[in-house]
Amino acid sequence: MQTISAYSAIINEAISALTFPAGSLEGLYSPITYALECGGKRLRPVLCLMACEAFSGSCERAVDVALGVEMFHNFTLLHDDVMDNSLMRRGRPSVMAEYGVNAAILSGDTMLTLATQLTMKVDDKHLRRVMDAFNRTAIEVYEGQQLDVDFEQRDDVTIPEYLDMIRLKTSVLLGYSALAGAIVGGATTADADALYKFAEELGIAFQIKDDLLDVYGSADFGKPIGGDILNNKKTYLLLSALHSDFRQQTLEALQLTEAQQKIAAVTAIYDKAGIRETAQRAIEQHSQLAIRALDSISFSEPGARQAFADLCENLINRSK
């Protein structure tokens, strides 16, 4: 197995090698290049490459499928940013801010079809299985986004509802990445499904960690600290506070209009109510479920189990 940064470099190189028609269609394709070049963790394609290599000794065959999932993920970001009116993304203007709403919509659509084309670059024997998983996952991601939007209008969202939403919005795409890489790598159905389960649980831990870093992260996380609090975003932390004895105080703190005061007040409640620890426990629970899912898998590469476990550790212990 290779290092995370080696897999990440393979993806970045493959992205650089993508070519699009220039000239009169620049308006359609420039936003795509812009969206892809800005990096990010490349977590999904890395998972896909690792999965392929773990079962076949090489990640070569999964590169196009990995690019496909990165393309898909970035398509969802373009459209999510329009829906949320988000002007910043990964420390730069979002595609919507840089190129306009219409470009973000139409270039996003194009990315979804490009992602499908990349995903289809598998052997015929894997085509239907990989594409069925890709389409099913896409539908789940839209459903997750819909639930996320609906939750904004509700003040009675439960923790299980929240977990189901982030499973759809975030985890299933990590699950798919691992599954597709495993299929292309020649894994058995049982092993591919178990690796899906690993990545799905990892995704839930990853998202709760994301919620935690919004409040307790360092300022170079790419987003200002407390952004979720300012937006009344229903995170794992906020929902935990709303379901604790501090519900009333939390609701009052959310009414504050001055930004720093509001962040300080909500954070103080989190501290008093032990929300940080609650979230930390949830992260550990889901990462343990992830690691446990690895137990039954017969990898062909000896270091594979450890590599996935290390990836999990890195993600839940990250500081940004």
Place this chain on the structure above:
Amino acid sequence: MQTISAYSAIINEAISALTFPAGSLEGLYSPITYALECGGKRLRPVLCLMACEAFSGSCERAVDVALGVEMFHNFTLLHDDVMDNSLMRRGRPSVMAEYGVNAAILSGDTMLTLATQLTMKVDDKHLRRVMDAFNRTAIEVYEGQQLDVDFEQRDDVTIPEYLDMIRLKTSVLLGYSALAGAIVGGATTADADALYKFAEELGIAFQIKDDLLDVYGSADFGKPIGGDILNNKKTYLLLSALHSDFRQQTLEALQLTEAQQKIAAVTAIYDKAGIRETAQRAIEQHSQLAIRALDSISFSEPGARQAFADLCENLINRSK
């Protein structure tokens, strides 16, 4: 072969039979039902069913693929309406107007993936060929939409550029519909390609007819007469006038601010410059190219050639 309305009824029935998750995901799926139920000509799926039946004696096998192209077409309408800020569609509020911009975006995305799922419901032996054509066509449609958007900002668009734009934005999807139906029906590659050519030329004739009806159609066309003129839309008619001796007068008429005055002035120029006849000639040229493309095809159904020719006649002679 069956009548157009029989094929159309098969599609409407299949659309009614589609089921979506209700309950908490109604926000995602209601706009899809709304978009599909409102009808329209069903031209694309009808072409698809006809093509399948023409080569196999039954349209049964093409129903899912036909639904897929109708789903795809409606997805593009949802997003186009957002990009154009169109509040009306087929005489009713557009999805954007009825459910909001975010719903039009996210439900549109969902429709693209649903279209892909429907399109994949073909035998394994046809899967890659149909899906490759579907994806390539989708990319062309986005490129056509981008050119259409770009043309709004330009005053030097030529007729060949316009024809290339409508080929991408409209014709290739008709071509795909015929091709996919033909493939599923067991046509040879040469016959499927020739039927693509038929539908592609038909699509160009169809779009120029659409441009013509905006000015010379009856008021129950679904859109108010002269809408394209009011929006300075670069139609075949307007571009023909701009490339005639009446260019300067046309530019001046476009400056008029009073709606009925502007429509009357531009229409008067079209009349003087013989633009109606120019457009009519172009429609006939392209419909002849379409009919000629049928010559080389070996249909298994005796009435197929005539059925396609009749479809073409109906579309170019329609009054709304």
